[in-house]
Structure formats: structure tokens, C-alpha cells
Amino acid sequence: MxxxxxxxxxxxxxxxxxxxxxxxxxxxxxxxxxxxxxxxxxxxxxxxxxxxxxxxxxxxxxxxxxxxxxxxxxxxxxxxxxxxxxxxxxxxxxxxxxxxxxxxxxxxxxxRYAAAELTWALILELARGAGAQDASLRSGGWQAGVGTGLDGRTLGVIGLGRLGSRVASIGAAFGMEVLAWTRHMTPERAAEAGATPVASREELLERSDVVSLHLRLNAETRGIIGAAELARMKPTAWLVNTSRGPLVDEAALASALRAGTIGGAGLDVYDIEPLPAGSPLLDAPNTVLTPHIGYVTxxxxxxxxxxxxxxxxxxxxxxxxxxx
Structure with missing residues (x-):
């Protein structure tokens, strides 16, 4: 007692x-x-x-x-x-x-939805690079690079709970094709979020331009995205994780980013937090990193x-x- x-x-x-x-x-x-x-x-x-x-x-x-x-x-x-x-x-x-x-x-x-909103902040930064454009403008430059439009692209959501469903519905509003996978997916659940269910995680990874993770961390989901999964993604695709760091093999992700296996990553969560100074993610290319602020409002x-x-x-x- x-x-x-x-x-x-x-x-x-x-x-x-x-x-x-x-x-x-x-x-x-x-x-x-x-x-x-x-x-x-x-x-x-x-x-x-x-x-x-x-x-x-x-x-x-x-x-x-x-x-x-x-x-x-x-x-x-x-x-x-x-x-x-x-x-x-x-x-x-x-x-x-x-x-x-x-x-x-x-x-x-x-x-309820602060982390879903940050997910879209990361996706939009990867797509349009507003931070880099702002820095260029303030330093005397003008347009710094060319962005990527989202309309007509494919968003893959792994985990279609409360937050995953919100991210999926926003993707549909952007005109994206939205795919969803979870171990216990039903067509009805996917339809409520404006998503199309796929039979396997592998199919989602291969078809998506953006892959967003929305899973709880447990023995089944730890390391659910590793080297083999990253190799299935398009070389132009982005991985976004605002759920839990250990869902992703960080070393494999850093290697994939450096090798150009995938196009980029937006991360708010990490294996060790605060993120250590020697983390390979800090100097990996094509990344947007935030310090676990999904709920920080x-x-x-x-x-x-x-x-x-x-x-x-x-x-x-x-x-x-x-x-x-």
C-alpha cells in the first residue's frame, strides 16, 4: 500500500x-x-x-x-x-x-495533436527549406535551392493511431496519396484517416515519397526501420520520426543518408537524449533535426x-x- x-x-x-x-x-x-x-x-x-x-x-x-x-x-x-x-x-x-x-x-x-503538427513542420522544411531560404536572404542572398511540391506525392504512415491518423488526414489535404500500414490495420480505420491500407511495411516503404513513423516503442517496434528497410525506400524519399528514437537504427540511417540511399530525414527523437555531441546524425546530409519538441508548446x-x-x-x- x-x-x-x-x-x-x-x-x-x-x-x-x-x-x-x-x-x-x-x-x-x-x-x-x-x-x-x-x-x-x-x-x-x-x-x-x-x-x-x-x-x-x-x-x-x-x-x-x-x-x-x-x-x-x-x-x-x-x-x-x-x-x-x-x-x-x-x-x-x-x-x-x-x-x-x-x-x-x-x-x-x-x-492531443502537437506532435502531429511538428511532423508536418519537419516534412515542409524538408520539402521547401524555409530555414535555409531565410538564412540566405538574411545573409544577402536570394533563392537558395529549389523546393519539392507535395501535391501528387505519396505519404506513407506507419502506425495509424491518433497521431498517425492526424498526419494522414493532413497529407490528404495537401493532395497526397496516403498509404498506411500497421499490424492491425482495417480498411475502415484507414478510410477514416483518408488513407489506403497496404498489405506490408515493405510495400509502403517502396512506394512512398515520405515515410512517417507513429508507433509506440516496444519489443516488436524497436529497430523497425533498419538498413534493410532503408534500402527499400526511394533514393529521393524522406524518413520522418517524431515518435521514439529507437524505432530507427540511427547508425544505419546516418549511413543511408551519406550514401544517398534515401533523400533525407526529419527527426525529433533519438536513442539518447539530449543528443550527444558525437552523434553521426549531427553531420549527416539532408537532415532537419529538432530537440524532441513535439509536445513542447x-x-x-x-x-x-x-x-x-x-x-x-x-x-x-x-x-x-x-x-x-
Whole structure:
């Protein structure tokens, strides 16, 4: 059974608060008296350093899956009683181990389609190069290269859940032929998103001009795009990933980009985050890279951190909400 937090003095850590985005919100003002919130902007990937830093806290609020909480780390946090993750699921938290230690794990809501919108920002940047054109104009140049139109091209969506369906429907609005593949595809599900189902992932890869990934990371999907899959793509095609980094073999992707096996890539997620300085993706050609900002919008943070504060308040009252 979970042990309650003390209402006399509850120390709360908000992790990975890049740009002080959480600290600037007013959502924390409604926390019960006795709560002290510390906002930690630095990302700690070393487990020893993380265990030492979090040792005094009874409650921790994690941002998505940036900071893993495996069983061995939880065992080193004897004061921890409440662990909140933004979002409704977090594969980086060992929820069973937390429960066994009397730690309640709760989630939050997040904006529904922010990642789908970023998917299209990456696709459009690959297609039209607005960033490069802006840089050229500001440096005294004029038109820097020739863009690619999307009307009549083929968009392949791997994973047709909530976000994949939104990306597919936008592709249809651009006049693209939209193909979709998932292991449990039905014609009805595809039709709702304006997509045509294909029999195999291989067919989708071979026919698409843009391949966009929208899958949850698990044992079946890890490395679903590797060297063999990249070799099936058109040499002019683009790969876009705003879901989870390990869906793609990064070394194989960097090699394919350098060899011209595919035309380019738009990535928001990576195997290791923040992306290490020595990553081969950083100097791979024809790439648009963003630092996992699919969910990083003001309205999303307001919603998620507001729910996180509510999670703490409800737990202190003995009535936890949104338990995972």
C-alpha cells in the first residue's frame, strides 16, 4: 500500500525543466501549504548523480521519458512516495517496482495533436527549406535551392493511431496519396484517416515519397526501420520520426543518408537524449533535426504541469488521481 506524503513538509522536484518552462507557470501556487518545489533545469543521465540529487525529495515530476526510473534507481530513493510523469504512459518508469516500494505513479493529460503538427513542420522544411531560404536572404542572398511540391506525392504512415491518423488526414489535404500500414490495420480505420491500407511495411516503404513513423516503442517496434528497410525506400524519399528514437537504427540511417540511399530525414527523437555531441546524425546530409519538441508548446505545458500539481494535491489528500 502506498504511504502518504507528509503535509508538514513535502519536497517536490520538477525534472528536466529546460528553459524554465515549468518554473514560469502559475500552476504551482495552488499547492497545499508545506509544499516546496525545486525546478531542476539540468539533465542528469548518470544514475549515481541522479540518486544523490533526488534523495531528499518525497515527490518527483518527470517530463515524459527523458529520465528513466528503473527498479535500481527507485531502490536508492527511500524518501520518494509520489512519482508523476507528464503524459498517460511512460515506458521509462518501472511502475511495478515503484508500487512494490509504496510509491504511487500518476500521469497527466497533454495536448492531443502537437506532435502531429511538428511532423508536418519537419516534412515542409524538408520539402521547401524555409530555414535555409531565410538564412540566405538574411545573409544577402536570394533563392537558395529549389523546393519539392507535395501535391501528387505519396505519404506513407506507419502506425495509424491518433497521431498517425492526424498526419494522414493532413497529407490528404495537401493532395497526397496516403498509404498506411500497421499490424492491425482495417480498411475502415484507414478510410477514416483518408488513407489506403497496404498489405506490408515493405510495400509502403517502396512506394512512398515520405515515410512517417507513429508507433509506440516496444519489443516488436524497436529497430523497425533498419538498413534493410532503408534500402527499400526511394533514393529521393524522406524518413520522418517524431515518435521514439529507437524505432530507427540511427547508425544505419546516418549511413543511408551519406550514401544517398534515401533523400533525407526529419527527426525529433533519438536513442539518447539530449543528443550527444558525437552523434553521426549531427553531420549527416539532408537532415532537419529538432530537440524532441513535439509536445513542447505553451498550451501543452500548461495542461500537463497543471495536472501534475493537481496530482500532488490529490495525493496529499489521500485521493490520488490518474494513477498508472
Amino acid at each position: 502506498s504511504l502518504p506524503l507528509s503535509t508538514e513538509r513535502t519536497r517536490i522536484a520538477v525534472l528536466d525543466d529546460y528553459n524554465d518552462a515549468a518554473a514560469r507557470l502559475d500552476v504551482w501556487s495552488g499547492l497545499p501549504a508545506g509544499c516546496a518545489v525545486d525546478f531542476l533545469p539540468e539533465h542528469l543521465s548518470d544514475q549515481d548523480a541522479l540518486a544523490e540529487r533526488l534523495a531528499p525529495y518525497q515527490a518527483v515530476i518527470a517530463m515524459r521519458e527523458r529520465t528513466p526510473f528503473p527498479a535500481e534507481l527507485l531502490a536508492r530513493l527511500p524518501e520518494l512516495r509520489l512519482l508523476v510523469t507528464t503524459g498517460q504512459a511512460n515506458a521509462s518508469i518501472d511502475v511495478a517496482a515503484a508500487r512494490a516500494r509504496g510509491v504511487t505513479v500518476c500521469g497527466t493529460r497533454m495536448s 505553451a498550451d501543452c505545458f500548461e495542461l500537463a504541469y497543471g495536472d501534475a500539481a493537481e496530482d500532488v494535491t490529490a495525493w496529499l489528500a489521500g485521493r490520488p488521481v490518474r494513477e498508472l
